[in-house]
Amino acid sequence: MTRFVTGRELGLMVCTRCRATVRAAVRATEPVSYGCPRCGARVHSRKPESLATTAALLATAALLYIPANLLPVMQTRSFMDIEDDTILSGVLTLIQEGEWPLALLVFVASIVVPLLKIVALGWLLLSLHRGWRGHVHAKSKLFRLVEYIGRWSMLDVFAISLLVALVQIRSLATIHVGLGALAFGAVVVLTMLAAQSFDERLIWDAETHG
Amino acid sequence: MASVIVCHACDLAHRRDPVLPAARVRCVRCGAEIYRTNGASIDSAIAIAICAGILLVLSNLYPLVTFDLNGALRDTTLLGATVGLYRQGYVPVAALVLLTSFLAPLFEISAVLYLLLPIRRRERALAQNPAFRLLMRLRPWVMSEVFMLGALVAMVKLAALSHVIPGISLYSYGALMLALSALTFIAPSEQFWHWAQGFRE
Amino acid sequence: MADPPGSLPDDLPHAVPDPPRRKRLPFVWILPVLVILITAAVVIQQRLAQGPTIDIYFESADGIEVDKTKIRYKDVDIGDVIDVHVAKDRKQVVITARIHNDASSYLVADTRFWAVRPRFAGGNISGLGTLVNGVYISVDVGRSNVERRTFQGLEVPPIVTSDLPGREFVLHADDIGSLTVGSGVFYRHIVAGQVVAYSLNPGGNGVTIKVFIDKPYDDFVTSATRFWQASGIDMSIDSDGVKLRTESLSSILEGGISFQALPGAQPPGAPANPPPAPVDSIFTLFIDRERAMRPPDTEVRSFVMYFKGSLRGLSVGAPVDLRGITIGEVKSLSVEYDRDGGDLRFPVQVDIFPQRIRGRNRRDHSQGSDEASETAGRALLDSLVAHGMRAELKTGSLLTGQKFVALDFHTEVPPDHVGWNAEPPVFPTTTTGGLDEIQDSVGSIAKKLDKVPFDQMTARLMTTMATLDETLKKADSLIGQFDGTIAPQINATLTEAQGALKNAKDALGQNAPLQTDLSSTLLELSRAAKSVSALVDYLDRHPESLLRGKPKDPP
Numbered sequence: 020m021t022r023f024v025t026g027r028e029l030g031l032m033v034c035t036r037c038r039a040t041v042r043a044a045v046r047a048t049e050p051v052s053y054g055c056p057r058c059g060a061r062v063h064s065r066k067p068e069s070l071a072t073t074a075a076l077l078a079t080a081a082l083l084y085i086p087a088n089l090l091p092v093m094q095t096r097s098f099m100d101i102e103d104d105t106i107l108s109g110v111l112t113l114i115q116e117g118e119w120p121l122a123l124l125v126f127v128a129s130i131v132v133p134l135l136k137i138v139a140l141g142w143l144l145l146s147l148h149r150g151w152r153g154h155v156h157a158k159s160k161l162f163r164l165v166e167y168i169g170r171w172s173m174l175d176v177f178a179i180s181l182l183v184a185l186v187q188i189r190s191l192a193t194i195h196v197g198l199g200a201l202a203f204g205a206v207v208v209l210t211m212l213a214a215q216s217f218d219e220r221l222i223w224d225a226e227t228h229g
Numbered sequence: 230m231a232s233v234i235v236c237h238a239c240d241l242a243h244r245r246d247p248v249l250p251a252a253r254v255r256c257v258r259c260g261a262e263i264y265r266t267n268g269a270s271i272d273s274a275i276a277i278a279i280c281a282g283i284l285l286v287l288s289n290l291y292p293l294v295t296f297d298l299n300g301a302l303r304d305t306t307l308l309g310a311t312v313g314l315y316r317q318g319y320v321p322v323a324a325l326v327l328l329t330s331f332l333a334p335l336f337e338i339s340a341v342l343y344l345l346l347p348i349r350r351r352e353r354a355l356a357q358n359p360a361f362r363l364l365m366r367l368r369p370w371v372m373s374e375v376f377m378l379g380a381l382v383a384m385v386k387l388a389a390l391s392h393v394i395p396g397i398s399l400y401s402y403g404a405l406m407l408a409l410s411a412l413t414f415i416a417p418s419e420q421f422w423h424w425a426q427g428f429r430e
Numbered sequence: 431m432a433d434p435p436g437s438l439p440d441d442l443p444h445a446v447p448d449p450p451r452r453k454r455l456p457f458v459w460i461l462p463v464l465v466i467l468i469t470a471a472v473v474i475q476q477r478l479a480q481g482p483t484i485d486i487y488f489e490s491a492d493g494i495e496v497d498k499t500k501i502r503y504k505d506v507d508i509g510d511v512i513d514v515h516v517a518k519d520r521k522q523v524v525i526t527a528r529i530h531n532d533a534s535s536y537l538v539a540d541t542r543f544w545a546v547r548p549r550f551a552g553g554n555i556s557g558l559g560t561l562v563n564g565v566y567i568s569v570d571v572g573r574s575n576v577e578r579r580t581f582q583g584l585e586v587p588p589i590v591t592s593d594l595p596g597r598e599f600v601l602h603a604d605d606i607g608s609l610t611v612g613s614g615v616f617y618r619h620i621v622a623g624q625v626v627a628y629s630l631n632p633g634g635n636g637v638t639i640k641v642f643i644d645k646p647y648d649d650f651v652t653s654a655t656r657f658w659q660a661s662g663i664d665m666s667i668d669s670d671g672v673k674l675r676t677e678s679l680s681s682i683l684e685g686g687i688s689f690q691a692l693p694g695a696q697p698p699g700a701p702a703n704p705p706p707a708p709v710d711s712i713f714t715l716f717i718d719r720e721r722a723m724r725p726p727d728t729e730v731r732s733f734v735m736y737f738k739g740s741l742r743g744l745s746v747g748a749p750v751d752l753r754g755i756t757i758g759e760v761k762s763l764s765v766e767y768d769r770d771g772g773d774l775r776f777p778v779q780v781d782i783f784p785q786r787i788r789g790r791n792r793r794d795h796s797q798g799s800d801e802a803s804e805t806a807g808r809a810l811l812d813s814l815v816a817h818g819m820r821a822e823l824k825t826g827s828l829l830t831g832q833k834f835v836a837l838d839f840h841t842e843v844p845p846d847h848v849g850w851n852a853e854p855p856v857f858p859t860t861t862t863g864g865l866d867e868i869q870d871s872v873g874s875i876a877k878k879l880d881k882v883p884f885d886q887m888t889a890r891l892m893t894t895m896a897t898l899d900e901t902l903k904k905a906d907s908l909i910g911q912f913d914g915t916i917a918p919q920i921n922a923t924l925t926e927a928q929g930a931l932k933n934a935k936d937a938l939g940q941n942a943p944l945q946t947d948l949s950s951t952l953l954e955l956s957r958a959a960k961s962v963s964a965l966v967d968y969l970d971r972h973p974e975s976l977l978r979g980k981p982k983d984p985p
Contacts, residue, residue, distance in 0.1 A: 182383050185304070272459060397476065
């Protein structure tokens with residue numbers, strides 16, 4: 020007959036870096052810093068200030084999400100005119116050229132994913148903050164999804180970097196980076212860091228402890 | 230060895246069974262992968278790391294893409310993409326691209342070799358633990374597969390303007406992407422310690 | 431394990447185990463090996479596919495950027511600039527470029543490179559496209575078979591490129607005149623080519639000009655073709671006067687050269703249409719069309735002429751003129767001190783072209799031997815001189831003051847002969863020199879005056895004067911007489927006449943009785959006349975009155 024016991028109850032901690040299970044010398048409710056015997060990393064029962072850190076990072080990311088989409092990420096200068104491109108206009112251009120799969124890919128990766136990350140993490144934070152219960156598995160899966168897909172938002176940033184490097188042909192056509200790219204890069208980094216700082220065990224803690 | 234293992238995702242305590250040569254162990258409650266070992270030898274990891282290293286070098290020797298606009302040819306290397314951003318003054322973005330496309334893969338390859346080669350000789354690398362921690366910290370930032378897809382998007386956008394020719398380095402970077410995936414598959418964090426301790430015993 | 435019942439002997443040998451085998455290298459090591467091999471193959475293949483590297487020397491690297499500037503042939507990229515640095519001698523820059531493999535055959539000894547930049551030269555703007563696309567280096571592939579990897583770049587694009595159809599020829603001239611690189615070469619006033627280069631001859635005694643004639647005009651350049659300077663405005667001042675020539679408006683700015691085949695000037699035995707001249711054939715560039723088109727003078731006879739007086743105005747090249755036909759030209763002028771005469775002499779060496787005199791009989795003479803024609807020629811000249819042919823200096827044009835040598839027959843010259851003994855032979859001259867025509871006129875006037883018999887005229891004059899003298903004397907004496915006798919008589923007569931006149935005047939004076947009487951008489955007469963006329967009238971009307979008388983007047 021198995022029984023669900025948390026590591027915390029047992030006084031055990033898991034090292035974030037090497038996943039080693041570590042015994043805590045003292046059973047304490049507050050997270051205390053220990054060194055992992057295997058790899059030497061700081062071990063905590065729960066990530067310290069997880070909610071606060073994640074919230075801060077997420078808020079910043081959310082703020083930057085607006086300029087990331089409104090400001091042009093790329094500017095194409097040619098003999099005749101200067102054309103600004105936001106992420107959305109880039110998607111529309113791809114659609115116009117008939118490149119539907121790629122348009123969908125860029126749309127999902129650059130617009131949907133960051134938004135999803137922000138919304139999902141935001142909702143998770145909120146639910147933890149408010150002490151909402153239920154849908155634990157869903158929340159868990161949601162978090163894992165968010166954690167996994169976060170990196171794919173970098174897609175557009177890489178594409179822009181290549182375009183900028185290639186299309187530099189004097190007055191004929193030159194591509195310049197726009198401020199939107201800077202904001203967008205920040206959004207990606209911040210959401211990744213936010214996901215890293217979020218301790219998903221808190222979801223289960225809420226479930227367990229009620 | 231402790232007889233208890235705790236899930237890192239939901240903090241549930243599990244009984245620790247003897248480690249099988251190749252196993253993927255999941256948490257009963259949340260389904261997270263608690264740990265994974267594989268039958269791969271340390272040689273495999275080292276071999277793949279060497280491959281990846283060679284491929285990374287190759288990816289920097291030749292242009293990734295050549296773009297032909299009315300007879301005017303332009304090409305760029307992997308690092309050239311970073312330099313382009315840097316030249317236009319967007320230093321943070323340039324740093325991000327450099328890190329995720331080049332520096333993190335480079336570090337991963339170097340760290341794996343740095344850690345495993347001594348282990349294979351039944352020794353311990355100098356500053357093994359800090360190196361390991363840094364490797365684990367940087368692993369999420371290896372985005373070579375995203376870079377490949379990004380390169381593809383860029384090529385499609387350029388193809389609308391004019392002739393686009395994929396360069397040798399593009400193919401080698403694709404191979405690098407596969408090698409790195411294999412490396413993370415073969416050498417997850419537990420595996421390191423498995424090898425480290427396995428040899429000790 | 432428990433022993434079964436019935437024990438085994440203790441001294442059974444142990445099976446010898448194989449020594450522990452070293453674990454074979456896992457197959458995974460094939461992967462890196464494979465990767466290494468593939469990488470090596472790729473690198474080697476790339477290296478092989480890479481073309482050669484060349485160095486081009488330029489004055490400056492203006493506009494040329496490493497990894498950006500392209501090398502282009504006919505607007506196709508065939509290479510890139512991979513390095514730019516200053517040459518060791520610090521006077522030039524070296525541009526290192528990598529050429530594509532398939533273009534490596536272009537790199538021969540006479541291949542030329544130049545940088546294409548926006549350029550304004552000779553009224554042409556070129557290379558504007560580089561403002562948009564950047565400076566590039568253009569290539570003109572040469573035809574040599576010799577490979578080359580180091581080149582001296584041209585600072586200016588070449589006028590003609592190797593693949594332009596046409597041919598180059600070489601011209602020799604005394605000076606470059608108004609020609610420059612790019613000056614047009616004309617055939618019948620059509621632009622047929624250009625001057626591509628010129629240089630001073632070593633020794634500085636002339637210039638050599640290279641021209642490029644386009645197809646199809648280059649076929650018209652044959653061994654019988656003459657080139658001349660056809661620069662826009664050509665003014666010449668010579669003994670013929672002042673001539674202003676313009677060939678074509680288009681050659682006014684830059685000067686030009688014209689060419690044409692000599693009409694009918696085929697050497698005997700040559701085909702009617704001579705073949706086109708081979709590339710780099712050498713031609714002389716004549717100063718003008720006239721000189722160019724002169725039939726070649728193959729026969730030249732030199733003579734020396736001694737003129738007294740100033741040679742100012744006579745220049746080398748001045749014509750020797752026989753009654754308007756130019757039969758030779760002045761070759762050289764000098765001064766000599768004549769010991770015999772204690773005087774200065776001015777020998778003028780002239781070249782005579784006998785062909786011009788005997789043009790028509792040329793065919794006959796060319797058959798005969800040289801000696802025979804020589805003798806015949808001398809005899810001809812001797813007879814001409816004997817008839818008075820002399821050379822003298824004449825002013826061709828009062829405006830320019832240019833002189834020429836004129837051969838003509840003179841009647842009043844002392845006999846002379848051709849000095850065949852000297853080398854070159856001496857041709858006799860007349861001694862007149864100076865302002866010839868005026869002198870001639872004055873001379874002839876003087877001669878005429880000379881002819882006037884002033885002596886006789888003087889003698890007659892004297893006689894006439896004597897006669898006149900006598901007549902005057904007679905007249906004088908008559909007047910004396912007149913004075914003495916006749917005059918008093920006349921005086922008396924005059925006095926009488928005067929008296930008579932006075933009487934008459936008195937008689938006819940205003941209030942003279944005679945006049946009064948006269949007037950009253952006249953009055954009466956007039957009355958009478960009236961009456962008579964009345965009577966007549968009455969009678970006319972009343973003729974019967976003569977019979978009846980006049981009727982009584984009614985009371």
